[in-house]
Amino acid sequence: MTTLPWLRVDGARIVDEHGAVVTLHGVGLGGWMNMENFITGFPGTEQRMRAALRSTLGDEAYDSFFTEFLRGFFAEPDAAHLASLGLNSVRIPVNYRHFEDDDHPFELKDSGFAELDRVIDVLAAHGLWSIIDLHALPGYQNHGWHCDNPTHVASFWTHRQFQDRAVRLWEAIADRYRDRPEVAGYNPVNEPADASNQRIGPFYQRLERAIRAVDPRHILFLDGNRYATDFTAFAEPLPNAVYAAHDYALPGIAEGATYPGVTRGEHFDRSVVEQTFLRRTEYMRRTRTPIWIGEFGPVYPTGVPLQRWRLELLNDQLEIYREHGAGWSLWTYKDIGLQGMVFTRGDSPYLTRIADVLDVKRRLGVDSWGGSDAGVRSILDPIDELFDREFPDFDPYPWGRGKFVATLVRHILLAEPLVERFARAFAGAGPDEAAALAASFRFENCVERTELSDVLRSHLATP
Secondary structure, eight states: OOOOOOEEEETTEEEETTSOBOOOEEEEOTTSBSOOHHHHOOSSOHHHHHHHHHHHHOHHHHHHHHHHHHHHHSOHHHHHHHHHHTOOEEEEEEEGGGTEETTEEEEEOHHHHHHHHHHHHHHHHTTOEEEEEEEEOTTOSSSSGGGTOSSSOOGGGGOHHHHHHHHHHHHHHHHHHTTOTTEEEEEOSSSOOOTTSSSHHHHHHHHHHHHHHHOSSSEEEEEOHHHHTBOTTOOSOOTTEEEEEEOOOHHHHSTTOOSSEEETTEEEOHHHHHHHHHHHTHHHHHHTOOEEEEEOOOOOOTTSOOOHHHHHHHHHHHHHHHHTTOEEEESOSEESSSSOSEEEOTTSHHHHHTHHHHHHHHHHTOOSSSOOOGGGHHHHHHHHHHHHHHOTTOOOTTTOHHHHHHHHIIIIITHHHHHHHHHHTTTTOOHHHHHHHHGGGSGGGEEEOHHHHHHHHHHHHOO
């Protein structure tokens, strides 16, 4: 196994134990220990999808599917591929459900740790640091599907027990990895959304004390509020901490965008992208702490030829980060075709099995990430007219009325019944076939997005 040095914060930089500056260049392992609907094709949230699949498949085939999925989604060939591009780190999103059951709070399960151990070991063998990212917390730290939230309420911030459970889990994680330098650090809360902006600061302080009592050495990567874009809740930075921003450029994720060009009525070019980055990282530059972009990257809509301007946008962001000494973690490594560096083949057994469900998802705009509301405007237009008439000033946290209505109508009301249809697509699959379906995500069964690899390889080869 490659021996990786310890990392720590030294002023505005991350350095290793010998004092050499280390800039983290990595990728997020979305969809693995925290499944997301656009990444693996199901509607709604992971917990609802899992319950529906268990009901359809039965326990044996269900276990067979997810055992193969966890083992095959990321393995030695995946780590070798990432290392070949010149990357040096992987941010590993995990769902608390792998470590604790809601009906047995505070009782931790070893099975989740064993799987996490495996991938950390595989990455280290290829010279890649791991960053452990708690992507889904008990009670849901934000409003989105990506923290496995079946509602539109971030209850984590108003229920002390949820916070207590998160602290207990992080104490256990810190205890397990306290002597592992191949773990670059801990990302305790992905994309928090504390509407009051008053609870996140004290919670981070409490969490830092709890972790440091067990593990005084690892870096903490602390996301800003409002989905890692707002740092106004923080005063003095905590020691040995990196404050992490997420920096999705609007043209790369919005429907009908171009670059350079106009997106949603605003002109975007490299200078605007840089200004957005500078605004989102003002706290880090003011406090002289390291800049690390925990998530960013455009999507590549399926069913249409790759638009070269998306790669130009990505290249501009990478150049901006290099000019400002920022580390980064691109989102995301593997999926079914929207954003991944590698993706499952269109004729794979898995995608063939769920093809009809994917068609409905696209038509109804059920997915938030990469979805379009064009097919459901007949539902949304009357709602918008009603709000214009009755509640013209309604502007809910965090993203306003439009996102609020989309969450309730597209991502919950229409997504939940579609979960059952997704599960029925697996009807009749026994344990062997269920495992074969999950094997569609193995590296050897995927397609590399070579144009994206070329951009990363070229950038990382440039001094």
